[in-house]
Amino acid sequence: MKLRLAIPITVFFTLTYFIACRHIENNTYAKTVWSQNQEQDLWEKATTYLFPQSKEQLLEETGATKAQIELGKTLFYEKKLSLNENQSCNTCHNLDNYGVDNEQFSKGSRNNTIGVRNTPTVFDAAFHYAQFWDGRAKTVEEQAAFPILNPNEMAMPSEESVVARLKAMPEYIEKFNKAYPDEMEALSFANITHAIGAFERTLVTNSRFDDYTAGNLDALTPKEKKGLRLFLDLNCAPCHSGSTVGGLMPQRFGQVGNYDDYTGHPNPDRGIAEISNAPADENTFKVPSLRNVVHTAPYFHDGSVETLEEAISIMAKAQLNTELSNEDILSIKAFLNSLSLDDSAL
Ligand code: HEC
Ligand code: HEC
Incomplete structure (x- = not known):
């Protein structure tokens, strides 16, 4: 009799236990679903x-070629683009340091010159609606002309002087001809800034x-x-x-x-x-x-x-x-x- 009762009692409690656990499980599940919803909401x-x-879009905008991008990279590190040959784009926008120099204001190529605004990073800059803190250049290609000719930065006196500097280096004539094969005057100021911009579009x-x-x-x-x-x-x-x-x-x-x-x-x-x-x-x-x-x-x-x-x-x-x-x-x-x-x- 005792045994006959014991079995249903055990069955009853075992079932209750499983139902209760399922219930607890369901509750935990409900909790997870709730926080998954929160996670989903945050993500959305x-x-x-x-x-x-969208990295592809940046290069598509200019249709830049591999040769142009490589040339632009060389130019980004080229100190001959500054008056005293002591400064490249990379001096202020150090690509090994998140594209900045961590100075309040950056020193220029000429002695005792200093900028008036903090140097932003060049990484991801090509995505911006415009360049500079005041957006005064529309694209990275247009922007690249400014620092080269800015008296407080690379301080070159004119576009012609920049072109003449690079023309004095035969390897550049070759590189520009390779990057812009259809152009009579491949080594031009416009192509210098175009190539630098093409490289910057890869800095994503x-x-x-x-x-x-x-x-x-x-x-x-x-x-x-x-x-x-x-x-x-x-x-x-x-x-x-x-x-x-x-x-x-x-x-x-x-x-x-x-x-x-x-x-x-x-x-x-x-x-x-x-x-x-x-x-x-x-x-x-x-x-x-x-x-x-x-x-x-x-x-x-x-x-x-x-x-x-x-x-x-x-x-x-x-x-x-x-x-x-x-x-x-x-x-x-x-x-x-x-x-x-x-x-x-x-
Ligand atoms: C109404 C537009 C606006 C809102 C809202 C806003 N910001 Fe800004 N944020 C700016 C502008 C404009 C600047 C640049 C100001 C300057 O340099 O004079 C800036 C600059 C910054 C900078 C400095 C970045 C740098 O590289 O120097 C940080 C960090 C920043 N914001 C974080 C935040 C955070 C966090 C919030 C929310 C609590 C926020 N911002 C809300 C417009 C906004
Ligand atoms: C002497 C330091 C210095 C040098 C050299 C320099 N820059 Fe800059 N760069 C700056 C400063 C400062 C600004 C911000 C100026 C402003 O907004 O008015 C800036 C802004 C930029 C921006 C805009 C980024 C943004 O978020 O708006 C780009 C792109 C850039 N520079 C690329 C270059 C390239 C390419 C070169 C080489 C041809 C170069 N820089 C050389 C200091 C420098």
């Missing part, structure tokens, strides 16, 4: 604002964030995802948008107040208004790309802010009227670090 919002890179960085936007949801750590969530929810992304997380539009520094209210020092640089003189362009600069930003200190157009933490905190106040906690600043910084070029690629 991220890829809406910060969509994946790959980061863990690209793995994430491509669909690998585990490519970011939980802390980085928290930072990404904040970056999106705080509305940093409408300005720092696109595959470059910036570089796609001009915006005023200080939506709620002026530059000196936030940085504690005056800002003599009027940004786009320096060119247009339009009151609406005062204090307006290209929204910089935040790719590799962890490595490109100091920050802002005047390189006046040394740490990324401070730059993030200033941005939240100046653009969004928000005071961030230290923890939130560090989460955003962690997310921004996921936008760094893979070290092994340098």
